[in-house]
Amino acid sequence: MKHMNDWKKLWMLVMEFFELQNEFTKMRIQDLGEWMEHDCVCPSCLKDKIEAAWKDGEPSFDDEFKEEWE
Numbered sequence: 001m002k003h004m005n006d007w008k009k010l011w012m013l014v015m016e017f018f019e020l021q022n023e024f025t026k027m028r029i030q031d032l033g034e035w036m037e038h039d040c041v042c043p044s045c046l047k048d049k050i051e052a053a054w055k056d057g058e059p060s061f062d063d064e065f066k067e068e069w070e
Contacts, residue, residue, distance in 0.1 A: 040046075053059050
């Protein structure tokens with residue numbers, strides 16, 4: 001019987017750990033969302049961003065950036 005009680009205690013600790021881990025993850029996501037810039041990805045906003053990037057001509061990258069991808 002004692003063996004069964006020990007298993008129950010262990011199982012309760014494991015469950016509590018995962019509940020706390022989930023809560024911690026939710027808090028981290030919330031903190032991250034507070035300082036991250038929220039970009040809209042709807043088609044009209046995406047279109048506006050693309051058009052703004054091309055407004056001054058074709059977008060280009062400096063040589064240092066290109067070297068990273070070659």
